Amino acid sequence: MATVVELKPSGGKPRGRVKSPLDTLLELVSADLGRVNQHILDNMQSPVVLIPQLAGHLIASGGKRMRPMLTLAASKMCGYEGSRHIGLAACVEFIHTATLLHDDVVDASDLRRGQESANAIWGNEASVLVGDFLFSRAFQLMTSDGEVKVLRILSDASAVIAEGEVLQLTTANDPRTTEEAYLEVIRSKTAALFAAATRIGAVVAKRPDAEEEALESYGTNLGVAFQLIDDVLDYSADQKALGKTVGDDFREGKVTLPILLAWRRGDQEEREFWSRTIEHSEQEDDDLDKAMALMAKHNTLADTVDRARHYGAIARDALGIFPNSDVKTAMVDLVDFVIERAY
Amino acid sequence: MATVVELKPSGGKPRGRVKSPLDTLLELVSADLGRVNQHILDNMQSPVVLIPQLAGHLIASGGKRMRPMLTLAASKMCGYEGSRHIGLAACVEFIHTATLLHDDVVDASDLRRGQESANAIWGNEASVLVGDFLFSRAFQLMTSDGEVKVLRILSDASAVIAEGEVLQLTTANDPRTTEEAYLEVIRSKTAALFAAATRIGAVVAKRPDAEEEALESYGTNLGVAFQLIDDVLDYSADQKALGKTVGDDFREGKVTLPILLAWRRGDQEEREFWSRTIEHSEQEDDDLDKAMALMAKHNTLADTVDRARHYGAIARDALGIFPNSDVKTAMVDLVDFVIERAY
Numbered sequence: 290m291a292t293v294v295e296l297k298p299s300g301g302k303p304r305g306r307v308k309s310p311l312d313t314l315l316e317l318v319s320a321d322l323g324r325v326n327q328h329i330l331d332n333m334q335s336p337v338v339l340i341p342q343l344a345g346h347l348i349a350s351g352g353k354r355m356r357p358m359l360t361l362a363a364s365k366m367c368g369y370e371g372s373r374h375i376g377l378a379a380c381v382e383f384i385h386t387a388t389l390l391h392d393d394v395v396d397a398s399d400l401r402r403g404q405e406s407a408n409a410i411w412g413n414e415a416s417v418l419v420g421d422f423l424f425s426r427a428f429q430l431m432t433s434d435g436e437v438k439v440l441r442i443l444s445d446a447s448a449v450i451a452e453g454e455v456l457q458l459t460t461a462n463d464p465r466t467t468e469e470a471y472l473e474v475i476r477s478k479t480a481a482l483f484a485a486a487t488r489i490g491a492v493v494a495k496r497p498d499a500e501e502e503a504l505e506s507y508g509t510n511l512g513v514a515f516q517l518i519d520d521v522l523d524y525s526a527d528q529k530a531l532g533k534t535v536g537d538d539f540r541e542g543k544v545t546l547p548i549l550l551a552w553r554r555g556d557q558e559e560r561e562f563w564s565r566t567i568e569h570s571e572q573e574d575d576d577l578d579k580a581m582a583l584m585a586k587h588n589t590l591a592d593t594v595d596r597a598r599h600y601g602a603i604a605r606d607a608l609g610i611f612p613n614s615d616v617k618t619a620m621v622d623l624v625d626f627v628i629e630r631a632y
Numbered sequence: 633m634a635t636v637v638e639l640k641p642s643g644g645k646p647r648g649r650v651k652s653p654l655d656t657l658l659e660l661v662s663a664d665l666g667r668v669n670q671h672i673l674d675n676m677q678s679p680v681v682l683i684p685q686l687a688g689h690l691i692a693s694g695g696k697r698m699r700p701m702l703t704l705a706a707s708k709m710c711g712y713e714g715s716r717h718i719g720l721a722a723c724v725e726f727i728h729t730a731t732l733l734h735d736d737v738v739d740a741s742d743l744r745r746g747q748e749s750a751n752a753i754w755g756n757e758a759s760v761l762v763g764d765f766l767f768s769r770a771f772q773l774m775t776s777d778g779e780v781k782v783l784r785i786l787s788d789a790s791a792v793i794a795e796g797e798v799l800q801l802t803t804a805n806d807p808r809t810t811e812e813a814y815l816e817v818i819r820s821k822t823a824a825l826f827a828a829a830t831r832i833g834a835v836v837a838k839r840p841d842a843e844e845e846a847l848e849s850y851g852t853n854l855g856v857a858f859q860l861i862d863d864v865l866d867y868s869a870d871q872k873a874l875g876k877t878v879g880d881d882f883r884e885g886k887v888t889l890p891i892l893l894a895w896r897r898g899d900q901e902e903r904e905f906w907s908r909t910i911e912h913s914e915q916e917d918d919d920l921d922k923a924m925a926l927m928a929k930h931n932t933l934a935d936t937v938d939r940a941r942h943y944g945a946i947a948r949d950a951l952g953i954f955p956n957s958d959v960k961t962a963m964v965d966l967v968d969f970v971i972e973r974a975y
Contacts, residue, residue: 337799391764395757414738414801417760421734422794424764428771428787437778444771451765456680458757 310622311353317616318361321375325357328379332426343407343419347386355515356486357382363490363504366616373493376430377439381486383427384447388454388482390420395458396541438492446485453477462542462570464552464563471546472513480512487511503607507620510604515627517597520545521590522630524581536577542567546596548580550589559583594628601628653965654696660959661704664718668700671722675769686750686762690729698858699829700725706833706847709959716836719773720782724829726770727790731797731825733763738801739884781835789828796820805885805913807895807906814889815856823855830854846950850963853947858970860940863888864933865973867924879920885910889939891923893932902926937971944971 315322333344357378364374392398393406394413408416424447431443457474460466487508491501523538524547538545544567552563562579566572584590601624611617658665676687700721707717735741736749737756751759767790774786800817803809830851834844866881867890881888887910895906905922908914927933944967954960 335795335798337795337802339798339802340795388764391760394760413756415798417734417737418794418797418801421731421763421767422791422798424767425787425791425794429784429791432780432783432787435780435783437775440775440778440783441772444768444775448765448768448772451761451768452678452680452683454761455678455682455758455765458761459680459682 310619310626314358314362314616314619314623317619318358318365321361321365321378322354322358324372324375325354325361325378325382328375329382332379332383332430333423335422339411339415340419340422343390343411343415344386344423346404346407346410347389348382352382352386354382356385356482359483359486359508359511360489362616362620363487363508364493365490366611366614366620367490367494367496367500367504369490369494371493373434373436374490376434377443377489377493378486380427380430380434380443381482381489383423383430384443384450385482387420387423387427388450388478390416390423392454394420395454396543398537436492439489442485442488442492446481449477449481453479453481461544462568464544464549464560464567466544466549468546468549471544471549475513475516476509479516480509483512483515484508499610503610506607507604510600510607511624511627514597514600514604514624517546517593517600518628518630520547521593521597524584524590536580539566539577539580540572542570546593547584547589550592551580551583551587554587554589555583597628601625653962653969657701657705657959657962657966660962661701661708664704664708664721665697665701667715667718668697668704668721668725671718672725675722675726675773676766678765682754682758683762683765686733686754686758687729687766689747689750689753690732691725695725695729697725699728699825702826702829702851702854703832705959705963706830706851707836708833709954709957709963710834710837710839710843710847712833712837714836716777716779717833719777720786720832720836721829723770723773723777723786724825724832726766726773727786727793728825730763730766730770731793731821733759733766735797737763738797739886741880779835782832785828785831785835789824792820792824796822796824804887805911807887807892807903807910809887809892811889811892814887814892818856818859819852822859823852826855826858827851842953846953849950850947853943853950854967854970857940857943857947857967860889860936860943861971861973863890864936864940867927867933879923882909882920882923883915885913889936890927890932893935894923894926894930897930897932898926940971944968 329348330345333341333348335341360374360378360381390407393408394416397408398406399409407419427447428444431440434440453474453476457478460470460474484505485508487504488501491504520538523545524536534540537543539548548563548567552560555563562576562583566576566580604624605621608617608621672691673688676684676691678684703717703721703724733750736751737759740751741749742752750762770790771787774783777783796817796819800821803813803817827848828851830847831844834847863881866888867879877883880886882891891906891910895903898906905919905926909919909923947967948964951960951964
């Protein structure tokens with residue numbers, strides 16, 4: 290019999306004042322990150338007041354700036370000394386924010402990072418349109434950079450993200466989704482932007498293809514691990530730390546790896562339970578508890594963390610071709626941090 | 633007392649088999665337009681089947697291809713002989729289509745061009761996400777072109793469109809909106825893409841700044857006239873010809889020039905009517921008739937057409953610097969056609 294995964298609340302900083310790899314990385318790029326934040330603030334301005342209001346709500350509300358930080362870290366590891374990475378890191382965050390705004394509309398979420406979501410406050414219409422504005426602003430930022438290679442990486446990533454979101458929509462309520470199909474979704478909707486964010490570091494530094502590819506692999510696999518852990522945390526984290534309610538994915542009928550593994554490992558009666566609750570969205574009060582019990586029975590939360598470790602290992606090895614440096618060490622350690630935040 | 637504007641059903645081709653300026657223009661660029669259509673079909677493909685399904689519903693459903701046609705016509709008038717205009721015209725149509733998808737979600741429209749709208753068939757979620765995909769695809773198409781000037785024109789236009797849509801959302805239910813504020817909305821949400829579509833013709837043909845500016849002015853003013861006439865048609869066109877129900881704007885509380893002029897020209901009692909029906913969305917069965925009667929009383933539909941004529945005149949004059957040609961004549965005549973379709 291499997292054990293239930295016990296998960297502690299997590300946040301930017303683990304308890305006990307031990308400096309996390311995320312903190313170390315943030316310190317290493319802190320001056321640049323300050324410039325990125327200023328760039329973000331400057332570029333979300335508009336005479337249409339609703340735009341900075343709504344964008345500011347989300348952008349200023351405690352996001353970890355994980356993606357732009359990765360662009361800064363990758364650039365630094367590649368020895369880049371110019372300032373193009375500032376605008377591009379801001380661009381990456383704008384794409385991410387636009388996606389979040391549209392995601393909340395699609396998921397009809399009321400909470401985002403523990404606060405009321407923008408659509409809950411300003412309505413779906415405003416969230417759709419301000420999302421479009423931020424998307425367009427992201428493209429203006431990459432156009433200001435002007436290098437076609439960078440434009441291609443970022444516009445390809447945007448298309449892949451959108452494709453992944455549509456794919457997720459069409460597989461969302463099907464517990465029979467294969468692990469491969471699910472991985473395809475998270476590679477697209479989450480990992481593609483991580484990969485673009487890190488790869489850009491090598492491009493601006495004009496490093497050889499091998500380093501671009503290594504950083505793309507790091508970003509992709511870190512992104513997959515990150516999303517898998519997010520999916521685990523949905524069933525385990527303290528609501529306040531995560532900024533969401535436990536079991537949101539279940540209530541929305543969103544099929545993630547912990548559920549699809551439980552379906553595959555379950556007997557006929559269990560599959561009927563998943564079919565009723567996920568496929569047909571017929572849920573009763575104690576169904577979330579029952580779902581958690583089935584995931585515990587089949588050990589699917591812990592096994593999802595194991596899968597994440599696999600992708601994390603690939604991410605770490607991808608950085609093997611870079612010479613040792615403080616930033617490299619922090620990027621390697623970040624992988625463990627992203628995974629171990631589940632505990 | 634003013635007369636009621638009598639409007640005939642209109643479409644691509646007026647009755648009586650007289651060739652319209654739109655037909656003439658379509659003939660002049662028909663070979664290129666065929667290539668654009670193929671390019672559009674090729675680029676809306678995706679392994680995620682919902683994407684070509686939904687995009688195809690809209691793209692294939694009888695749009696006039698007005699904007700890509702303008703890119704082709706402007707390129708031809710500028711003597712361009714390459715093929716960059718094909719991909720860019722497709723890009724313009726993708727931006728337009730993405731905007732339509734999101735507009736229908738924001739307006740909660742059930743009909744688009746006389747057919748069920750995509751959101752009515754596939755739901756808002758899919759419309760938001762496929763819109764994002766088409767937006768991203770548009771940016772991939774412009775990135776394939778690669779000229780920074782073109783990228784800037786199109787990404788700026790996208791940001792302006794989104795800004796205009798948000799502005800419209802915040803002014804939508806206020807009949808006190810000034811004519812200037814309203815013009816700002818339609819310059820952004822409609823005319824900016826017309827302007828980008830035409831200006832690109834001069835850019836790919838490497839024509840001097842004066843020609844770029846002339847084409848931008850043509851596009852802007854044609855776009856403003858086009859939108860003003862659309863706003864008039866909402867109250868007058870035969871539903872089938874327009875593909876919408878008469879009075880949709882009124883029912884949605886959307887303030888357009890015919891309404892804001894009626895508010896400005898009305899007495900206290902009339903303003904209370906507009907306040908109740910538009911601002912507070914409290915509408916009764918015969919309110920649309922009453923609104924139409926007030927617009928007739930103050931002649932605001934005919935006067936809106938007059939305003940459109942003003943912008944149309946500027947558009948025509950903007951083309952004055954170009955030598956005479958078949959395409960130029962057709963582009964000039966198109967202005968009248970866009971306006972006179974109201975009659």
